[in-house]
Amino acid sequence: MEIDGLFTALLFGAAIGGLGRLVIPGRQHLSLLATILVGIASALLGTAVATVLGVADTPGIDWIELALQVGLAGAGVSVLANRAKARLHH
Numbered sequence: 001m002e003i004d005g006l007f008t009a010l011l012f013g014a015a016i017g018g019l020g021r022l023v024i025p026g027r028q029h030l031s032l033l034a035t036i037l038v039g040i041a042s043a044l045l046g047t048a049v050a051t052v053l054g055v056a057d058t059p060g061i062d063w064i065e066l067a068l069q070v071g072l073a074g075a076g077v078s079v080l081a082n083r084a085k086a087r088l089h090h
Contacts, residue, residue: 013040020073028081029088038080042073 014032017039021028030038046069050056055064 016043016073019070020077023074038076043069
């Protein structure tokens with residue numbers, strides 16, 4: 001992977017991870033790095049799911065793919081935030 005591809009993945013991961021945090025109510029105690037990693041993983045997984053469903057390449061903006069990515073990021077943020085919360089209470 002070239003440096004521009006890595007930089008793009010980090011920016012896209014941060015955006016998807018940030019949107020994932022926005023769809024989860026309340027405050028999440030999660031680091032920026034964890035948010036970016038969840039975003040990158042969610043973007044990759046969401047694209048894979050959209051490809052399997054046949055909705056990855058549509059004319060214009062791929063809204064279904066984006067919704068899958070953000071939904072997966074929300075789920076990932078929720079899981080990690082709950083784990084961090086559970087560790088704090090023990």
